[in-house]
Amino acid sequence: MSDRSVRRVVGGVSALAVAAGFAVTAGVGVASAAPGSVSWSDGNSNFTRTVSETNPGEGDVITVSNKFERKALTVLEIVNQVRDVHPACLTYVDGSAKVDGSPQGLESSGPDFARVAGSWTVYPNIDPKSHTFEFSYKVGAGCDRGVALPTGMTYAGSLGSGNYATKGPAITVRKNVSTTALAAVSGAQVGQVSTLSATVTGGADGDTVEFYDGAAKLGTGALNNGVATYAWTPSTRGAHTLVAKYLNTAKADASQSADQTVQVSQSDAASTTTLAAVSGAQVGRSTVLKANVTPAAAGGTVTFKDGAATLAEVPVPANGEATYTWVPATAGNHAITATFSGRTGVTGSTANASVSVAEQPAGNVASTTVVTVGASPKVGAAGSVSAQVTPGNAGGTVTFKDGNTVIATADVDATGHATAAWTPANEGQRVITAEYSGGSGVNASADQVSVLVAAGAGTGGSADTGSLGSLFGSSG
CATH class of the missing domain: 2.60.40.1170 (Mu homology domain, subdomain B)
Known part of the structure; x- marks a missing residue:
């Protein structure tokens, strides 16, 4: 056929x-x-x-x-x-x-x-x-x-x-097998937003993920590139059991994450920082910057700045009052800020002030400052820093700094000598500064020295020092 x-x-x-x-x-x-x-x-x-x-x-x-x-x-x-x-x-x-x-x-x-x-x-x-x-x-x-x-x-x-x-x-075509994973949540606080993030495999953009705290549904998020998020604001402290649930769709089976227990703490208290009024500031003469932190307690630091330039980082004492002896280098208006870093349970805050600085007073005597560091500084070992001011009978104070961090402020005695205790906290090459405030009829000055701090007490580290020169010199 x-x-x-x-x-x-x-x-x-x-x-x-x-x-x-x-x-x-x-x-x-x-x-x-x-x-x-x-x-x-x-x-x-x-x-x-x-x-x-x-x-x-x-x-x-x-x-x-x-x-x-x-x-x-x-x-x-x-x-x-x-x-x-x-x-x-x-x-x-x-x-x-x-x-x-x-x-x-x-x-x-x-x-x-x-x-x-x-x-x-x-x-x-x-x-x-x-x-x-x-x-x-x-x-x-x-x-x-x-x-x-x-x-x-x-x-x-x-x-x-x-x-x-x-x-x-x-x-x-069979439905996708999905998996859901809830990212770790840390630092959750009452009244503060924590972002919950769930990663889903097998889903599609726009699919829904539900977020739960125990049996209570918190809310939903839509998948975007495999990730859904939800902004969670806990209302109570303590343990919370969180889970993310990917809902069944026409193309993928449902799945849910493992339970995650999250400890929610009480929210941090807000702080306020104020700058005390400054008057009579002059080039080459010392002016005290004072920042008051509320609530008052020891902890954290206050960073003082003149514009973008950092002047000092001062530890906050128990009374909440951080001070820094500032010697302006130029006349005119200066934008001073004091920023509190915050401490455990307390948020940071900032204060601002405009300070008018007058020209250097005529007829003042120039001063010089020479800083020295005790031999063989080591991390954790008590030592000292000192400064010799000339002329030595004008009084005033010397502020010692490790980098920008204030170590201590010491009075200048009748011989022009000031000293303070220093226990290094960091190893390696450190820059130690001594800032003389100036005195009656005498201008301020400063000096720096580079110091090698050994890793720890008893390790035999040596002091490798070299003067970096006067910051204010003997300008009159």
Whole structure:
């Protein structure tokens, strides 16, 4: 019996479940392979179409094959074109098309098909008795889940053509398996916002995550690049059990994070810092800057600045009053700030003041200051710093600093000598400064020295000192 010039689709096709042996690349979901195959005849041609995985997950790569054979004792046919039809949510894998296992470039493709063209002869009684056409696709996020998605093929040859666009096997994409992880929460305080952050795999942008404190729902967040957040403001202190729950969607199963116990502390008390009024400031003469921190208690530091320049960092004593003896170097208005760093249970705060500085008084005597450091300073070992002021009978004070941190302020005795105890807190090269406030008819001056502080008491570190020169010199 001869073949018809145009093939017809015949009904009553039976599906055969056979193992195809094609590889499946695991995606978001995890499941054992479920290959599928259908076979049918049309005229004197037999067809077998196999899908390597009929229940894939998002991101999986599946391979389909179309086998073409002729019945015995019939004429040969030359296959000129095979068009594989697939759901539009699948994406053709570049370079995957093969004919009889050998790579074959595509003749054309579209959102729901891939086509190869050529000349492949199929003989009924001698080799080659069949040809197999393969195509691979990646399962996309846009595939509907749990719905049978039709597949098929069409072909054209020397004896006619056939349209089997929905022959199958159908593909049913399974729902994603999701996971949810809640980021660690630390430093939570009553009345203060803490950001809860949940990372979800298997979800999609816009999906909902619910955040809970025990059985109480706090609120929701939408996934954005796999992360959902919620601004949580605890109202009570103590232990809170937090959990994030990713809700079930049409494309992904629900999941939730492990419980996380968070300790919420009482919120920090607010502080205020004030700067005492400053009057009579002059170039080269000392002026006391005084910052009062409320609530008063020891802890934290006050950083004094003149504009952008840091003058000193002063530890806050028990009475909350931090002072620094400032010697202005230039006349005019100076923007002074005092910034409290905060301490455990208390927030930081800042005060500002504008201080008018007059020109240096005429007729004052210049002074010089020379700073020295006790031998072999070591971290944690008590030592001393001292300064010699000339002339030595004008009185006044010397402020000693380690970098910007005030060590102590000492009075200048009748011989021009001032000394203070110093227990180094940091090893390495340190810069020690002595700032003389000036006295009656005598201008201020300062000096610096570089000191090498050893790692600890008893380690044998040595004092490597060298003067860095007067800061104010002997200007008159």
